[in-house]
Amino acid sequence: MITLKKILIPFFLLALSIQPVLADEFDDALFLSQNKQYDSAIPLYKKYLDTNPNDEKAHYNLAFSYFEIGNYVEAVSEYEKAIKINPEYVKAYINLGFVYKFMKQSEQAIPLFIRAIELDPKLWEGQYNLGKTYLEIGQVSQGIEYLKKATEIDPDNFNTHSLLGLAHSYLKDYDSGILHFKRAIAIKSDDFYVHLGLGNIYREQKNYPLAIAEYQAARKLAPDNSEIFVSLINTYNESGRSKEAINEIKNALNTKPENLDLYILLANTYRKNKNYDQAIVSLKKLIAKNPDYSRSYLTLGNVFRDLKKYNEAIYEYMKVIKLSPDNSDAWFYIGAVYMDLRDYSEAGNYLKKVVEKNPKDTEAVILLAKSNAENGKYAQAVEVLKNYQNLDTENQEIRNLIAQYGKNLH
Secondary structure, X not given: OOOOOOOOOOOOOOOOOOOOOOOHHHXXXXXXXXXXXXXXXXXXXXXXXXXXXXXHHHHHHHHHHHHHOOOHHHXXXXXXXXXXXXXXXXXXXXXXXXXXHHOOOHHHHHHHHHHHHHHOOOOHHHHHHHHHHHHHOOOHHHHHHHHHHHHHHOOOOHHHHHHHHHXXXXXXXXXXXXXXXXXXXXXXXXXXXXXXXXXXXXXXXXXXXXXXXXXXXXXXHOOOOHHHHHHHHHHHHHOOOHHHHHHHHHHHHHHOOOXXXXXXXXXXXXXXXXXXXXXXXXHHHHHHHOOOOHHHHHHHHHXXXXXXXXXXXXXXXXXXXXXXXXXXXXXXXXXXXXXXXXXXXXXXHHHHHHHHHOOOOHHHHHHHHHHHHHOOOHHHHHHHHHHHHOXXXXXXXXXXXXXXXXXXXX
């Protein structure tokens, strides 16, 4: 499943401003800033501003320096002063939006990027940063709209094509996703992220040979990246090449025997190939050596659930909760087991905890809505789905379920 949970592609901050006529303090502060000596530059900018309070470029550079040392509150204040002095200061709008992004306040960043675009529609950083922000808050179609405008300004920008590849993939527009990922690779072939993204599309299309080729290319670039390795192993399993999956994992264990996650991956490979006895044996060995490793119990619970040994599954999941009370996966799987048992009220109790902790957990939201619907609580089911829809307006399955359960309200 392709998600937008982790977008590794960066935002872009605009550079320092240079004065055409320099005062001593400004000149010295600028020199220090350009040499990344921000702590030393800040008092000089402040001294300069004591006698030149209406110099927007000095406020801008002071804000830039505050941002670089992690003082975001002061950075916001100084960018706002620069904008108040010069309401058409495009760079200040961009960088102020950038700071709000670092502060995880996207709702504050969006209008600033929009204002920058209004002032300068040809500014790539404005279109790009706005598009990426929309992606991160789940408004994918709007994100694509602005990222396409960014490509019109700079057709050969690696980051824009990478983001468009991810966005189109999320919307299951795989042809467009492939096109943009390939364009990104043509611009810069040594970035593992785009090979991983392209591999994910091919895997969704069940084009396993091409998926494996892209994952292997990504792995060469980032050999220690666990997401790439897990994707490669899962693709081997899905394509009927379980022996290769097991060999890859065992080879990895030979070099990293201390990596407990590899044992889990091996057990899951046995499980996916319905070799449950071997999975149980390997997990019990792991538990004997590492009794506090919660993922062992979680995986063992999943094996028992596959075997329809529901009491044993719940018993293992409860061990996870005892070790790690906030483990959302354990709460989710217990809820899923109760759904299997058609105990929808008990399922809802567990699933509700997952959704309260992570309102954007799509699987938990859908299962919680279904548990409510199965109990005849259609209004609650719709409410759960609409709360999620406020966070992700693009999810078609959520829309379909709202329409389906909504019919029972009349």
